[in-house]
Amino acid sequence: MGTRRVLITGCSSGIGLALAAKLAKDELRRFKVVATMRDLRKRGPLEKAAGDSLNKTLEIKELDACCEASIRECVNSLPDRRVDILVNNAGVVMVGPLECQSIAAMKEVFDTNFFGLARLVKELLPDMKRRQSGHIVVMSSVLGIHGLLFNDVYAASKFAVEGFCESLAMQAMKFNIKMTLVEPGPVVTEFERKMYEDIEKMDLSGTDEETAKILREVYLPFSKKIFTSLGQTPEEVAEASDDNCQTVKVITAKDPPLRHQTNRLYMPMTALKHADSTGQLSLDAFYKMTFKYDYMLNATLGVLRMLQRRRGKE
Ligand SMILES: NC(=O)C1=CN([C@@H]2O[C@H](COP(=O)(O)OP(=O)(O)OC[C@H]3O[C@@H](n4cnc5c(N)ncnc54)[C@H](OP(=O)(O)O)[C@@H]3O)[C@@H](O)[C@H]2O)C=CC1
Numbered sequence: 001m002g003t004r005r006v007l008i009t010g011c012s013s014g015i016g017l018a019l020a021a022k023l024a025k026d027e028l029r030r031f032k033v034v035a036t037m038r039d040l041r042k043r044g045p046l047e048k049a050a051g052d053s054l055n056k057t058l059e060i061k062e063l064d065a066c067c068e069a070s071i072r073e074c075v076n077s078l079p080d081r082r083v084d085i086l087v088n089n090a091g092v093v094m095v096g097p098l099e100c101q102s103i104a105a106m107k108e109v110f111d112t113n114f115f116g117l118a119r120l121v122k123e124l125l126p127d128m129k130r131r132q133s134g135h136i137v138v139m140s141s142v143l144g145i146h147g148l149l150f151n152d153v154y155a156a157s158k159f160a161v162e163g164f165c166e167s168l169a170m171q172a173m174k175f176n177i178k179m180t181l182v183e184p185g186p187v188v189t190e191f192e193r194k195m196y197e198d199i200e201k202m203d204l205s206g207t208d209e210e211t212a213k214i215l216r217e218v219y220l221p222f223s224k225k226i227f228t229s230l231g232q233t234p235e236e237v238a239e240a241s242d243d244n245c246q247t248v249k250v251i252t253a254k255d256p257p258l259r260h261q262t263n264r265l266y267m268p269m270t271a272l273k274h275a276d277s278t279g280q281l282s283l284d285a286f287y288k289m290t291f292k293y294d295y296m297l298n299a300t301l302g303v304l305r306m307l308q309r310r311r312g313k314e
């Protein structure tokens, strides 16, 4: 197989940046990376990570997932408009009580996380069908598998992504196009920082005192602990060094799976969903872990954190 052109969205930070740099530096030189971002003034960190590969196996282009004209301009600028692998990665976070969020803000989340994907696929799928080849890789989330307290709108946007891809996968298969949903658990990126910043800034006068207290005193410390004990780095999501699953592996696989979870430690949480079709098992388990047996979850997370630290020292 010759060199394949990979277009990645949202490469100014986090997973998109790490994956773009990793693919561009591939020892076998299998990829030409078109690393895109909506604001080219943020290209510094990617240029640094790309190093010698910049303007050789990696080029940086502007693309705003919320703007069809911007997507078309970017794709039209590529030789033959050819994209062999699309990595739809751009995404935004939304967390907090529903009563504190405007419908306009919720629509913005869907505009990026769901309609951004729909716009890109609409632009690229007809060409892929004509060529009878291509791979659409989509950054979903474990929150595209299960819901979570205070993540109502974000999880809904990822569930939309999952339903869209699972449905489209059948048509894609008929035209020899592969489709993969990558489902990371918590990843330590700007996403996490933005989440805490949003909670910090949030006007909680729209909700009752008990809910505000649960957000600040239960959800927030839990979430922080989960990110430090289970969280992956963006580099690990791109290509893990230990036994965790790798995104690069998915991209290079001959028969890539429809779904791919990147974090083995998180898998017991997602498995609950499939163990009981009524949904009661995961609902009860998450409820109890949050409100009743939080000391047990805390203890487990403590052990995991210790193991993480130990691994870091080795
Ligand atoms: N971090 C986590 O815990 C997890 C993240 N994910 C998913 O992974 C993906 C990447 O997130 P992550 O790297 O963590 O977060 P970051 O916030 O670090 O990166 C998100 C990227 O998306 C870009 N972006 C946002 N809106 C647009 C837009 N309209 N057009 C183009 N780019 C846009 C951002 O650009 P800008 O700098 O301009 O805002 C940024 O480059 C997301 O889809 C997220 O939902 C999934 C599971 C867990």
Ligand SMILES: CC1=C(/C=C/C(C)=C/C=C/C(C)=C/C=O)C(C)(C)CCC1
Pocket: 140, 141, 142, 143, 148, 184, 185, 186, 187, 219, 222, 223, 226, 269, 285, 286, 287, 289, 290
């Ligand atoms: C509070 C809580 C949990 C938190 C999970 C978190 C915080 C997941 C974050 C996922 C992210 C950020 C995905 C992004 O796409 C568990 C472990 C389910 C157990 C029940 C209680």
